[in-house]
Amino acid sequence: MESRLPKPSGLKRPMSAIKQTLPTDRNKALMSNMNANTTYSGPTVQPLTRELQNIPQASLMRQGARALSPEPRKPIGMQNRSKLRRSRSACDISEIRQNLKRIGAPNLSTIPSKLTRHANSTMTANTTTGSESTTGMCRTARAGSAPARRLNVAAPAPAATTRPLPRTAASTNKAKPATGTAGGGAAAAAPKRIAPYDFKARFHDLLEKHKVLKSKYEKQVDDMGELESLPTQLEESQTKLIETESMLKHTQTEKECLQRQIKQQVERIEKITSTLGRAKDELDQLKVVHQTIKTDHDKLSTEVLDLRLRNEELIRSNEQLAADLSTCREQLFQSNIERKELHNTIMDLRGNIRVFCRVRPPLDFELGRLSCSWTYHDEATVELQSIDSQAKNKMGQQIFTFDQVFHPNSTQHNIFEMVAPLIQSALDGYNICIFAYGQTGSGKTYTMDGVPDNVGVIPRTVDLLFDSIKNYRNLGWEYVIKATFLEIYNEVLYDLLSDEQKEMEIRMAKNSSKNDIYVSNITVETVTDPNHLRQLMETAKMNRSTASTVGNERSSRSHAVTKLELIGQHAEKQEMSVGSINLVDLAGSESPKTSVRMTETKNINRSLSELTNVILALLQKQDHIPYRNSKLTHLLMPALGGNSKTLMFINVAPFQDCFQESVKSLRFAASVNSCKVAKAKRNRYLNNSTANNSSCEK
Numbered sequence: 001m002e003s004r005l006p007k008p009s010g011l012k013r014p015m016s017a018i019k020q021t022l023p024t025d026r027n028k029a030l031m032s033n034m035n036a037n038t039t040y041s042g043p044t045v046q047p048l049t050r051e052l053q054n055i056p057q058a059s060l061m062r063q064g065a066r067a068l069s070p071e072p073r074k075p076i077g078m079q080n081r082s083k084l085r086r087s088r089s090a091c092d093i094s095e096i097r098q099n100l101k102r103i104g105a106p107n108l109s110t111i112p113s114k115l116t117r118h119a120n121s122t123m124t125a126n127t128t129t130g131s132e133s134t135t136g137m138c139r140t141a142r143a144g145s146a147p148a149r150r151l152n153v154a155a156p157a158p159a160a161t162t163r164p165l166p167r168t169a170a171s172t173n174k175a176k177p178a179t180g181t182a183g184g185g186a187a188a189a190a191p192k193r194i195a196p197y198d199f200k201a202r203f204h205d206l207l208e209k210h211k212v213l214k215s216k217y218e219k220q221v222d223d224m225g226e227l228e229s230l231p232t233q234l235e236e237s238q239t240k241l242i243e244t245e246s247m248l249k250h251t252q253t254e255k256e257c258l259q260r261q262i263k264q265q266v267e268r269i270e271k272i273t274s275t276l277g278r279a280k281d282e283l284d285q286l287k288v289v290h291q292t293i294k295t296d297h298d299k300l301s302t303e304v305l306d307l308r309l310r311n312e313e314l315i316r317s318n319e320q321l322a323a324d325l326s327t328c329r330e331q332l333f334q335s336n337i338e339r340k341e342l343h344n345t346i347m348d349l350r351g352n353i354r355v356f357c358r359v360r361p362p363l364d365f366e367l368g369r370l371s372c373s374w375t376y377h378d379e380a381t382v383e384l385q386s387i388d389s390q391a392k393n394k395m396g397q398q399i400f401t402f403d404q405v406f407h408p409n410s411t412q413h414n415i416f417e418m419v420a421p422l423i424q425s426a427l428d429g430y431n432i433c434i435f436a437y438g439q440t441g442s443g444k445t446y447t448m449d450g451v452p453d454n455v456g457v458i459p460r461t462v463d464l465l466f467d468s469i470k471n472y473r474n475l476g477w478e479y480v481i482k483a484t485f486l487e488i489y490n491e492v493l494y495d496l497l498s499d500e501q502k503e504m505e506i507r508m509a510k511n512s513s514k515n516d517i518y519v520s521n522i523t524v525e526t527v528t529d530p531n532h533l534r535q536l537m538e539t540a541k542m543n544r545s546t547a548s549t550v551g552n553e554r555s556s557r558s559h560a561v562t563k564l565e566l567i568g569q570h571a572e573k574q575e576m577s578v579g580s581i582n583l584v585d586l587a588g589s590e591s592p593k594t595s596v597r598m599t600e601t602k603n604i605n606r607s608l609s610e611l612t613n614v615i616l617a618l619l620q621k622q623d624h625i626p627y628r629n630s631k632l633t634h635l636l637m638p639a640l641g642g643n644s645k646t647l648m649f650i651n652v653a654p655f656q657d658c659f660q661e662s663v664k665s666l667r668f669a670a671s672v673n674s675c676k677v678a679k680a681k682r683n684r685y686l687n688n689s690t691a692n693n694s695s696c697e698k
């Protein structure tokens with residue numbers, strides 16, 4: 001086939017000037033600049049890419065021209081051939097890649113492997129063809145394999161060691177005969193130079209190169225994409241860096257905080273250590289104390305054992321004593337009953353109505369008043385004489401005998417000594433009535449109430465009652481005291497513990513002996529202690545009607561009756577004892593001639609007169625005793641009628657001007673003293689029977 005192509009000899013080798021302008025060289029220069037700047041800033045292979053893009057186009061153009069134009073081709077100019085020569089071989093690509101590796105472009109690391117793969121595939125594909133290009137590509141691959149392996153190393157290798165020498169090899173091969181076998185496998189694998197006229201071979205060669213370069217280009221494009229993502233990665237890295245810095249700051253803050261805490265903990269540990277030291281010292285001391293206590297404990301344990309033995313002996317002894325005590329108690333109870341019987345027998349022998357006469361002393365402001373002549377023959381007999389001779393002749397010698405006579409020097413204590421046995425009888429279940437009778441200003445209230453610094457019968461009775469109750473408690477008796485305070489003024493009853501105006505009547509108690517009476521609507525207070533009773537007495541005293549009289553500015557113009565009911569129970573013996581004490585402060589008797597309150601005086605004198613009549617009727621043992629003729633006698637009926645022990649104080653003033661009234665009172669008292677009253681009965685109830693439905697023991 002005749003070819004109109006110029007002969008190969010006509011082809012000229014590329015000029016060195018052209019070679020100097022190869023993109024490879026430009027890339028080398030660029031890479032060296034980049035290495036100098038130590039920074040890689042993006043797609044440094046752009047010029048190479050543009051030229052590489054031109055290669056296939058030129059190749060296609062030539063192919064197209066060849067395919068489309070059967071006409072003889074235009075002679076390829078020198079420039080075209082130099083361009084062909086300037087087209088990059090695989091060695092050039094390896095050189096570029098090495099440069100990229102030197103600048104540390106991490107995304108180009110895949111190039112050698114692809115090159116290697118491409119070279120291998122090319123070698124495999126061209127093994128069958130056995131063309132020179134295959135050998136050349138293998139050389140290229142081998143030349144690029146070392147840098148390819150080194151691309152995976154982080155630090156770029158020196159350019160001298162990694163720089164491939166494709167053209168040198170090519171020139172060496174070109175200098176040496178292609179058929180030489182002395183070089184062994186390397187010489188045999190040297191690329192066979194394509195004849196300049198073998199356009200087909202060259203075309204294939206170029207095609208292969210194009211494929212390689214195209215794949216390289218694609219790889220570069222991929223790498224470019226990856227490189228383009230570097231700013232984003234950089235931003236992310238910066239963001240991460242900022243976050244890391246903030247975390248670092250936070251960590252430093254936490255670290256400082258932890259250091260402070262550590263410091264505090266260290267101080268605390270030091271404190272605890274010192275405290276522990278002190279505690280250890282204390283522990284040592286306590287151990288010593290413990291040892292001492294343990295020794296004492298051992299001693300005490302021994303003593304306890306002895307004491308237990310002693311206690312057992314005492315328990316046995318105590319049981320024996322308890323049995324003896326029980327026997328003694330029984331004997332004491334029986335003895336107490338006998339004592340009560342004997343005591344009350346004595347009281348009976350002394351008389352159920354006893355009369356005590358008391359002559360009061362003149363007061364300091366009364367020393368100028370004339371006194372009668374008083375002669376105290378013995379403790380029971382008193383003689384009274386008027387100092388007026390005319391009256392003395394008329395009245396004669398006045399001698400009176402009573403159960404007891406108290407002269408002006410007698411004290412409140414002397415008086416109460418004689419009263420106390422009666423109070424004891426009240427606790428034994430008897431009704432007691434104590435009243436004071438006498439002229440106004442004679443000392444009745446003084447005897448019954450006394451003055452604050454020298455109390456009379458009623459306050460002393462209260463004290464004695466509560467003392468006796470304590471003693472009776474030891475004998476098994478428990479007492480309850482109920483108190484009422486009543487006033488009779490102008491024949492009307494008043495409750496001294498109440499301010500209310502209410503209807504009050506003296507009534508007979510149902511289902512009882514005929515002498516038992518009670519007052520309706522009266523306030524009954526249960527007294528728990530002496531002070532409580534004194535408060536009640538004070539209230540009653542304040543409520544009591546008083547009015548001034550000629551004889552006494554504080555003279556009471558009414559009868560005051562204080563009643564104390566004593567209810568005792570013996571749980572073991574199931575016995576009950578109910579006694580009462582009536583303490584009566586009578587209104588003073590007064591002559592109507594000297595009185596300025598006639599109505600009061602009339603009522604007072606009438607009630608006192610009725611009291612005299614009742615006592616005389618009792619003395620004469622009349623069938624009818626006029627108790628109901630006055631409120632006073634009606635109220636005192638249980639006390640006068642028999643089931644009672646009555647004590648009457650006759651109070652007299654020592655003065656001459658009181659002589660007539662004194663004689664009158666003393667005569668009345670003497671008549672009462674001679675009155676015989678039936679034997680008193682003890683209110684004793686057995687087996688929890690009540691006072692109202694059981695019969696009294698006689």
Ligand SMILES: Nc1ncnc2c1ncn2[C@@H]1O[C@H](COP(=O)(O)OP(=O)(O)OP(=O)(O)O)[C@@H](O)[C@H]1O
Nearest residue numbers: 360361440441442443444445446552555556587588
């Ligand atoms: N034994 C006494 N020792 C000292 N002073 C007494 C004695 N008896 C009475 N007095 C005093 O005499 C005065 C009159 O006594 P008291 O008030 O007791 O008489 P009275 O009989 O109660 O009079 P009335 O009937 O008017 O109430 C009082 O100042 C009283 O302190």
